Amino acid sequence: MGLTPVLFVVMSYFLADVKISLKQVFLSKDIVIFISVLSAWLYIYAITRSGTDYVFQTLYYPAFLEEFNFRFLIVRFLSKYIGVGRSVIIQAVVYATVYSSFLVYSPAGYPGLYSFFFVADNFAMSCIYGGIYYLRKNIYIDLSLHLSLYVMDVFLPASLGWLAYVSTPV
Numbered sequence: 001m002g003l004t005p006v007l008f009v010v011m012s013y014f015l016a017d018v019k020i021s022l023k024q025v026f027l028s029k030d031i032v033i034f035i036s037v038l039s040a041w042l043y044i045y046a047i048t049r050s051g052t053d054y055v056f057q058t059l060y061y062p063a064f065l066e067e068f069n070f071r072f073l074i075v076r077f078l079s080k081y082i083g084v085g086r087s088v089i090i091q092a093v094v095y096a097t098v099y100s101s102f103l104v105y106s107p108a109g110y111p112g113l114y115s116f117f118f119v120a121d122n123f124a125m126s127c128i129y130g131g132i133y134y135l136r137k138n139i140y141i142d143l144s145l146h147l148s149l150y151v152m153d154v155f156l157p158a159s160l161g162w163l164a165y166v167s168t169p170v
Helices: 005-016 018-026 031-047 051-083 084-099 099-105 114-137 139-154 159-166
Strands: none
Touching: 031 051, 031 139, 051 084, 051 114, 051 139, 051 159, 084 099, 084 114, 114 139
């Protein structure tokens, strides 16, 4: 998605204390949880011979870039002006708006009534991830949850495939 790097550059420019914030994130105790989750998924994918490169691809784009841009940068930037609670809601609206472009690019994928559910699901899950960020003040728990919900999709039977789909934004 082309907008993600643009968001990163714009928000990094306006975020004066990004170095201090990144230092707090990297020194967080929650990094142990993230490393444990990543190691567990790499082990599971290695055992099943599915290829661990899928875990790293999932970690980079859907998990890291979305969490860093939407939860970390937008919430951190807006919380200076309007408070953390409101900034979580605004980042959820921005997230749902950005990803509603999928409805335009693949209209047959979400016809009619399901289009509303797609946008509502993205908004709701973004609020949940934003709420976790609001409570923990770092993105490691969000990253761990986001990564786990994406990579578990491969191992779910078809009857439970909706679980990972509904639980992960886009």
